[in-house]
Amino acid sequence: MRKPIIAGNWKMYKTVDEAKRFAEEVKERIPSAEAIDSVICVPAIALDSLVKEAAGTDLKIGAQTMHWEKEGAYTGEISPSQLNALGVEYVIIGHSERRAMFGETDETVNKKVKAAIRHSLHPIVCVGESIEVRKGGQTTAVVRSEIEKAFHGLGEEEASRIVVAYEPIWAIGTGESATPEDADNVCETIRNVLSELYSETTANSIRIQYGGSVNEKNIDSILAMPHIDGALVGGASLDPESFLNLLGAVKRV
Numbered sequence: 001m002r003k004p005i006i007a008g009n010w011k012m013y014k015t016v017d018e019a020k021r022f023a024e025e026v027k028e029r030i031p032s033a034e035a036i037d038s039v040i041c042v043p044a045i046a047l048d049s050l051v052k053e054a055a056g057t058d059l060k061i062g063a064q065t066m067h068w069e070k071e072g073a074y075t076g077e078i079s080p081s082q083l084n085a086l087g088v089e090y091v092i093i094g095h096s097e098r099r100a101m102f103g104e105t106d107e108t109v110n111k112k113v114k115a116a117i118r119h120s121l122h123p124i125v126c127v128g129e130s131i132e133v134r135k136g137g138q139t140t141a142v143v144r145s146e147i148e149k150a151f152h153g154l155g156e157e158e159a160s161r162i163v164v165a166y167e168p169i170w171a172i173g174t175g176e177s178a179t180p181e182d183a184d185n186v187c188e189t190i191r192n193v194l195s196e197l198y199s200e201t202t203a204n205s206i207r208i209q210y211g212g213s214v215n216e217k218n219i220d221s222i223l224a225m226p227h228i229d230g231a232l233v234g235g236a237s238l239d240p241e242s243f244l245n246l247l248g249a250v251k252r253v
């Protein structure tokens with residue numbers, strides 16, 4: 001009942017020309033948007049070209065972060081209304097790299113989520129624990145707190161428009177993915193927290209992705225898990241054939 005969503009997060013990779021070549025290569029081979037949401041979240045410099053390149057196809061374009069204000073003196077930032085003007089549909093919020101390196105906090109994540117929803121963007125909200133937290137047995141507490149703070153002040157309808165990405169920090173870019181069972185357990189916990197905050201119908205409508213060293217080899221077993229509705233993929237989304245193969249997993253499982 002929840003439509004799968006697979007999103008590539010290109011991080012700081014690819015020039016505009018390289019990004020355009022990628023889109024040209026994949027855009028006619030993207031599975032139907034009736035069956036899956038296929039998204040690439042690209043560097044800000046490539047957003048305009050890729051929205052144009054993907055127009056009329058089933059490929060959706062997302063940003064990797066944004067500011068919560070509509071406009072203002074915020075050097076280097078991009079606003080939700082600027083994303084609207086480009087025709088961008090998705091935006092990643094609270095990725096652990098931004099939390100660790102660029103001062104993103106639970107409070108700014110919440111402001112950005114609210115701003116994204118006000119501007120009809122689909123937020124992909126990242127949560128996940130560090131290796132120290134996991135070893136200390138605090139994964140549930142940390143993930144619960146991140147979810148509660150990210151969704152703070154949002155009503156049922158607004159909440160249902162959010163995609164959650166569970167990304168254990170220790171699995172990002174390390175080649176060491178969580179086991180499908182481990183990932184599924186945390187995704188189930190996230191859904192339980194959501195049903196404490198909202199109705200069961202709303203909690204069951206919110207899509208939860210897993211992210212962290214997802215690749216062509218492990219995606220089938222990850223997507224086969226009951227509480228995982230898709231993936232947020234870094235490295236393995238950079239190659240056109242690999243990206244298409246990841247999308248193909250939805251049909252295989």
Ligand SMILES: O=C[C@H](O)COP(=O)(O)O
Nearest residue numbers: 009172173212213234235
């Ligand atoms: O947003 C994507 C994640 O950070 C995962 O990156 P990765 O697939 O390269 O481990």
